[in-house]
Amino acid sequence: MREKLARNISIYRKERGLTQEELAQILGLSFQAVSKWENAQTMPDISLLPQLSRTLEVSIDKLLGYVSQDKPITIYEEEYKTPEYYWGTEPNKVCYQILQWMPPNTHLKLLDIGCGEGKDAVFFARNGYDVTAFDISDAGVEKTNRLAEKIGVHVDVFKADILDYRLDTHFDIIFSSGVLHYIKPDFRKEILDNYKQYTNPSGLHVLNVFVHKPFIAPPPEKEPNAHNWYSGELLTHYHDWFIQDSSEVIFDCNSSGIAHKHAMTKIIAQKIIL
Template structure:
């Protein structure tokens, strides 16, 4: 919890345009105290948490690393409420690329980032991977659990916001499809450095990200927390890794009931010692 608190104080202080000294003056503490909080050396006194959360514009729960059930970050919280699986139950094509690149011929730990309703996470578990998955939607996580029960496999699931979550344990495979646009551009270097740091040697990342193209209209969904990537941006985070695939595709989509197109950048990269 101390690391979550430290990271969130630093992140939301900067988003409010406050220096450590300015925050300290408002709270009536020294700037050294704020520095220690942000470096996880100490924690603020519990009596300061309500005022601190008010200044930073977030709840105490969120500041401490917990995502309130009532907070809706994505429109898919509502979409996943139905009995049907919004995206179906067939795995994304990237799942087959994982199987091809790093098959589970030995125990392999896999993290599915932004698992949605769990179709990819359950596919991986069915094929022998040790799967952990997280998402921001309660409805999606509930469906992931039900899908795993139906398939008679185990998937460890937890709720987290991709902007707040950081790895503190290592995995062999990191997979994410259609989720990375929820990461604000100014946090991508930090988050991807964390992902790379906590990936085992010879581990693999299989990611895709929506990219902005001037000849493709914006998607019809009104996503309030969506930040498109640029072509080549995803690849730029892996200049020190072995690149297996860095292609870009354009595909048709009808997810909202309105035909539209997306441009997507893909990366398959391996960590070499």
């Protein structure tokens, strides 16, 4: 709890463009008090939480690390509430490549970040991986559980916000498809460093991001919480890992019922320990 609160105070303070001194001044405290909160040396007095919440423009629940239930963060929350699977149930093609690169001949732990309705997470579980997955959508988590039950496999799936959630246990494979654009630029290094830290030696990261191209029109879906990535940006976070693949494609999409195009960068990187 203390570490999560410390991290969230720091994150939301920076989002509001406040220094530790400015936040302390608003709260009538010394900047050392705020510094100790963010270093998890102390915690704010409970009587300060309402004012802290108002100042940082975030609910107390979210400040304490609980995902807010009162409003959807993803535009797909309503789409996932339908009986049909919005993205289908066939796994991403790269999932088959992961089976080749790192088959589960031994016990391998895999994390699916932003699992959506669970098609990839369930595929991995069906093929013998120990799968953990999370998504911001309540409906997505429910459908992941439903699909896993139908196939007869177990996926440890839960609700979490990619901006707030940090790893505290190690994985052999970290996988994410079409989700990392929800990470604001200021927090990409911190979040990816956390994922790298909690990856076992010889582990894989298989990630893709939508990248901005001036010659491709914006997608028809209005994503209020999406943030552009740029060609080559994802690769810079893995300069110290072995790069198995770093490719970019432009592809047609009809997910919204309106034909459009996306540009996407994929990276497959391995953690090599000498």
